[in-house]
Amino acid sequence: MRRSYLLALQVLVAVVVLVLWHLASSTHVFGNPKTISFFFANPIGVGQKIYTWFVSGSIWYHLWVTLLEALLAFVIGALGGIVFGFWFARKPLVAAVFDPYVKAANALPRVVLAPIFALWFGLGIWSKVALGITLVFFIVFFNVYQGVKEVSQTVLSNGRMLGMGERQLLRHVYLPSALSWVFSSLHTSVGFAVVGAVVGEYLGSSAGLGYLIQQAEGVFDVTGVFAGMFVLMAFVLIVDWLMTVVERRLLVWREA
Amino acid sequence: MNTNAVRAVSLKKVAISFGIGQRNQFDAVVETDLEVGEHEFVAIVGPTGCGKSTLLNAAAGLLAPASGSVEVFGTPLKGINRQAGYLFQQDAMMPWKTVEENVALGLEVAGTKKAEARASARQWLARVGLAAFADRYPLKLSGGQRKRVGLAQVLIRNPKLLLMDEPFGPLDAQTRLLMGDLLLKLWSEDRKAVMFVTHDLDEAIALADRIVIMSAGPRSRIIGNFTVPLPRPRDIAEIRHDPHFIGLHRDIWRALRDEVMKAYRDTPEGEQ
Numbered sequence: 001m002r003r004s005y006l007l008a009l010q011v012l013v014a015v016v017v018l019v020l021w022h023l024a025s026s027t028h029v030f031g032n033p034k035t036i037s038f039f040f041a042n043p044i045g046v047g048q049k050i051y052t053w054f055v056s057g058s059i060w061y062h063l064w065v066t067l068l069e070a071l072l073a074f075v076i077g078a079l080g081g082i083v084f085g086f087w088f089a090r091k092p093l094v095a096a097v098f099d100p101y102v103k104a105a106n107a108l109p110r111v112v113l114a115p116i117f118a119l120w121f122g123l124g125i126w127s128k129v130a131l132g133i134t135l136v137f138f139i140v141f142f143n144v145y146q147g148v149k150e151v152s153q154t155v156l157s158n159g160r161m162l163g164m165g166e167r168q169l170l171r172h173v174y175l176p177s178a179l180s181w182v183f184s185s186l187h188t189s190v191g192f193a194v195v196g197a198v199v200g201e202y203l204g205s206s207a208g209l210g211y212l213i214q215q216a217e218g219v220f221d222v223t224g225v226f227a228g229m230f231v232l233m234a235f236v237l238i239v240d241w242l243m244t245v246v247e248r249r250l251l252v253w254r255e256a
Numbered sequence: 257m258n259t260n261a262v263r264a265v266s267l268k269k270v271a272i273s274f275g276i277g278q279r280n281q282f283d284a285v286v287e288t289d290l291e292v293g294e295h296e297f298v299a300i301v302g303p304t305g306c307g308k309s310t311l312l313n314a315a316a317g318l319l320a321p322a323s324g325s326v327e328v329f330g331t332p333l334k335g336i337n338r339q340a341g342y343l344f345q346q347d348a349m350m351p352w353k354t355v356e357e358n359v360a361l362g363l364e365v366a367g368t369k370k371a372e373a374r375a376s377a378r379q380w381l382a383r384v385g386l387a388a389f390a391d392r393y394p395l396k397l398s399g400g401q402r403k404r405v406g407l408a409q410v411l412i413r414n415p416k417l418l419l420m421d422e423p424f425g426p427l428d429a430q431t432r433l434l435m436g437d438l439l440l441k442l443w444s445e446d447r448k449a450v451m452f453v454t455h456d457l458d459e460a461i462a463l464a465d466r467i468v469i470m471s472a473g474p475r476s477r478i479i480g481n482f483t484v485p486l487p488r489p490r491d492i493a494e495i496r497h498d499p500h501f502i503g504l505h506r507d508i509w510r511a512l513r514d515e516v517m518k519a520y521r522d523t524p525e526g527e528q
Contacts, residue, residue: 141285157318158348160336162413164363172361176352253352 073132085144132196
């Protein structure tokens with residue numbers, strides 16, 4: 001299928017949804033437009049709201065806060081995941097001893113930690129960063145663990161025969177292998193970093209996209225809620241696209 | 257053989273076992289004596305699962321024998337065999353490094369300056385006919401090209417002993433012939449000691465100075481030893497029609513046939 005054709009179809013879906021939404025919230029085709037726009041807002045109002053946010057520039061600060069929280073959560077969580085993933089994979093005893101605890105910690109729904117983190121780290125960015133870390137850490141941890149465990153024995157033997165010591169094996173074999181697993185889980189882990197930031201903001205904060213949505217909900221401003229959701233969607237899409245670009249650069253050696 | 261000659265490898269009464277405990281213990285190789293001269297090309301031939309690769313890994317220092325001794329150029333082997341280069345049957349390159357980086361690796365980890373190692377890598381790539389592929393990644397190469405890179409990766413370190421584990425096994429027949437020719441061409445420059453494991457008798461006779469036959473496993477051992485009197489340089493494709501080749505093939509096959517049948521009989525259906 002041609003790329004432009006596909007794109008046209010994709011845009012068509014958005015147009016159809018927007019038109020239906022508009023018809024439902026401003027004409028009597030699907031019922032009372034007043035009721036419908038109370039529950040679902042209307043696309044023009046949402047568009048205007050988003051337009052005002054960007055024109056007045058008030059949105060940038062919230063976007064920046066959410067981005068910063070997600071970024072910090074991702075970097076810290078990923079580093080922790082890499083270090084612990086390596087450690088566990090190289091020391092089977094450690095892995096065996098901590099196995100039930102790791103599983104238990106990962107089984108816990110992270111939302112319940114949000115109030116605790118707010119208590120510990122306050123309402124600023126760090127309680128959101130902490131929440132994001134608990135999500136990112138486990139994804140990266142499991143991927144690195146797997147990556148180190150599944151290094152090809154032949155590649156390892158070859159490294160040894162080429163004269164590598166343990167440190168060189170770490171640098172030339174284990175680390176690249178583990179990182180390739182981390183990169184291939186980039187979409188998931190970055191996505192979770194954003195989730196951590198937004199959920200944290202939603203549950204108590206003074207800035208960020210989650211805060212924006214929560215504030216609008218607090219006063220039954222459905223238009224504001226929808227506008228916040230659309231900005232969030234666009235934000236996640238852009239981040240995801242960036243990850244695709246990064247992934248393509250870093251995993252260029254993979255089979256096409 | 258002259259007893260004073262330098263031995264690249266000398267295996268004495270080597271036995272190799274896997275698994276622990278009386279019941280689970282699997283004796284792959286028993287009572288094996290094998291000597292490889294300094295400039296000798298020895299092929300090791302045997303039925304599937306006879307422990308040919310196991311023997312090679314013992315010479316490489318990747319496996320420690322349960323008993324017996326392994327000597328490399330007169331010194332008992334401890335840990336990895338630093339004198340040896342190993343060409344594996346499976347893909348052994350680092351897929352995340354380019355072809356050039358892979359070939360240069362052996363020099364770089366030994367402390368050679370990067371620019372120097374890379375220049376040498378490009379020379380070696382030219383020698384195996386892959387100069388144009390230096391910046392490619394291994395996964396984007398064909399099987400034959402990967403083997404060439406593997407050969408360059410091993411030879412760049414100038415090892416005194418080459419260990420090869422069915423290196424051309426996964427390749428198609430024509431590519432195998434080309435790889436065999438390339439190997440002989442490179443080998444004839446300085447005639448390193450070679451231990452070449454294969455199950456292909458034609459390949460063994462065409463390449464080697466001497467052929468060692470192993471019995472079917474488990475508890476396999478060396479049951480035959482044939483010198484290949486064919487003159488060098490050899491043309492691998494043509495040499496198959498040489499009457500000496502055909503005669504030798506008949507003799508060796510006679511020794512090998514019973515073992516192949518035994519291995520075939522003892523292998524459960526699914527593992528064929």
